[in-house]
Amino acid sequence: MQVTETLNEGLKRGYQITITAAELDAKVNAKLKESQPEIEMKGFRKGKVPMALLKKQFGPRVLGEAMQDAVDGAMNEHFEASGDRPALQPDVKMDAGEEWKEGDDVVVTMTYEALPEIAETDLSGVKLEKLVVKASDKEVDDALANLAKTAQNFAAKDGAAEDGDQVVIDFLGKVDGEPFEGGAAEDYPLTLGSGSFIPGFEEQLVGTKAGEEKNVEVNFPEEYGAENLAGKAAVFECKIKEVKAPADAEIDDELAKKFGVEDLATLKGQIAERLEAEYAGAARAVMKRGLLDQLDSLVSFDLPPSLVEAEAKQIAHQLWHEENPDVHGHDHPEVEVTEEHTTLAVRRVRLGLLLADIGQKQELQVSDAEFTQAVMTQARQYPGQERQFFEFVQQNPQMRQQIQAPLFEDKVVDWIAEQADVTEKEISKEELEKAVEALDEE
Template identity: 65%
Template sequence: MQDTETQSNGLKREHAMTVPAADLAAKMNEKLEAARETVQLKGFRKGKTPLPLLKKMFGKSLMGEVVQEAVDAAVRAHFEKTGDRPAIQPDIRITNENFDEGDDLNLSLTYEVLPEIPETDFSVIKLERLVVEVEDSAVDEALANLAENVKDFAPREEGEAAQNGDQVVIDFVGKLDGEPFEGGAAEDYPLVLGSGAFIPGFEEQIVGAKAGDEIEVKVAFPENYGAENLAGKDAVFEVKVKEVRAPQAAAIDDELAKKFGVEDLETLKSQLRERLGEEFKGAARALLKRKLLDALDEMVKFDLPPTLVEQEAQQIAHQLWHEEHPEVQGHDHPEIEVTDEHRKLAERRVRLGLLLAELGRRNEIEVTEQELNQAIFNQARQYPGQEKAFFDFVRQNPQALQQIRAPLFEDKVVDYVLELTQIEDKTVTKDELQKALEALEQD
């Protein structure tokens, strides 16, 4: 096979390659010989069919396989010989205008190589790690939030009007054109005003009502309502308010703890303190990781594959556009312009991605099967009752598996680099940590 470099510009490479017709013919004969062992034609014993006859019958259909295998082998041999590592999928084209059997196969191979990434002394990087001690006030705040989440409702004073957030106990009958409709009535129904449990406009008309009031609530069912006989129809609900209850946070005591599956308040506090500690550590690590990546982005410079940057910029632009237009699904939207800001962000992502990947390769950092399985199990917990189905899906889906493996690999490489840097711990309050996080999000 002939292999001639026709372009070398920055990271871009282009080669012209030729696979001799004789090599193609030899590969074709190999396939025909293999086919002869299994094909039996009338008038010939099995395995004795003449090759010219087999070629006449199957040559055209086999030629596609021969060419594809020849192309694959040529490209594989090229990268083994050059040692180049392509940054993206190479562009491979057959350049023969009218390729036919007996012709040499001419190929054009175009790609961008991964850049040479310089060795870096990470020991010169100085970072600050925030450390937060879990104070009693943070535990008390967490307890208060738990109590609010399991709030009870207590009857309001006689004559007090219902407010948004109150629970009202009601009887109601819904009617279309003066006639009750199926499923439109209930007794002693506990409705929290503002919860959105009923169709739009219903709950708002109960606000201000008092126990004993009888109200006529007029609403319009949405056009896309699930029941076709009600969709888009105007309805009237005859509502009787039987009781108005105000929300009250649950008492912070042993009974509250039992609602969360622990035996007493002290145990609940201990669990909250531990959980908050882990949350603070996780937030502090996110900040530390961001500071490290910022430092690496400034320190380590090398050429970036233009196509890789452009693809990343397009993906960023597309993602940000959809975040600004959440109502639009899929790709049915105007063409999204890629700006210089998108490209700047893309350059950072590509640079850091290539750097971390190379550091992992050089230092033989890998995600173990145990680590990968544990991460899959952790995500599977989000789907109670379907954990095994989720696990099996991920293990059988290479793309889903890579989406879980990639952040694990990145974190292991980051941990490796952090071990080589100078880190100074700084004790801060929870509020100071929160401000640092907010500043990070705005950056």
């Protein structure tokens, strides 16, 4: 095998790889010899088929496999010897193309863009500001008030039932004058306007009062689950026993117990922790932007044009969809890549390569548990299809990389932050919101 350099300009590389006919023939013979003990052929015992006959019968198929193995092996040897890391999958072409015939040398041309060598980055001068926001009493009280609304109670009222009220009813449903299975209940609490009964039922109870009786006439939907009722007209004989108006739950220990804690003080503490955790997440995004800005000014190295171009196209495509939210597919005119997209792509690629280099040198890794947790979090976005999402991730290397990449980047950012000079600054929620808004404006 012979490897000859044909291109070396910046990060662009080109090599001609020659695999002699003798080398290729030796690989074919080795593959056939390896398979010989398991091959059966009419007229010969298992494992006793002559090599010449095997080569005639299976040679063409094995030749293609041997050729691919030889090229892959030559590429791997080259990358190990040179230390090059291709930015994208190398472009490999067979020089002779369809004119190649058995007995000829195999000559292929391999071109790629190498990832740059990144010098050790001096992080000693990195200074970061960590914004801290404490949950105020008002914010905790507002959150408690919202919880009280979700734990809504109903209190007895005088007068007619209104939309949003709860009526406690006994009912008996009949189709063609005959009761049907599942069509009766006693002391059933029904919130009017909830849509929990078939269409038209709840509306007819608006205006009723406690002690009244009301026949509710409805039609079961054509696609109703029970075939014997689908599309049928029904009459529900209803007795209204109580009418109740909605009322927010009292903010007390009883409310806390509804949410699984022992008292109001504990619930307030949990709410404050949750709010401050949300603030900490937003503050981290602000600190991360500050870190990336500093890193961007610390380093300078050549970038693979193919990576920058691919990233610029992705940015342009993403921004186009944000401006055209009604278009969900990719059946749209080609999106033009602007200078602004390219400038942003250069920054992203540079920082991405730098963070990857730092993470690799520090031997940082995303654990299986961290990856699984991230997959579970994304799977929750598809209720009822969690298993299918897990299987899709397992079978799709590109999807796994999309999930793992930000996890790895966060690990590197956290590692750098641990080495940096970090000062804390306590600010208000409003000031944090302005800082977060500024991230989108840059």
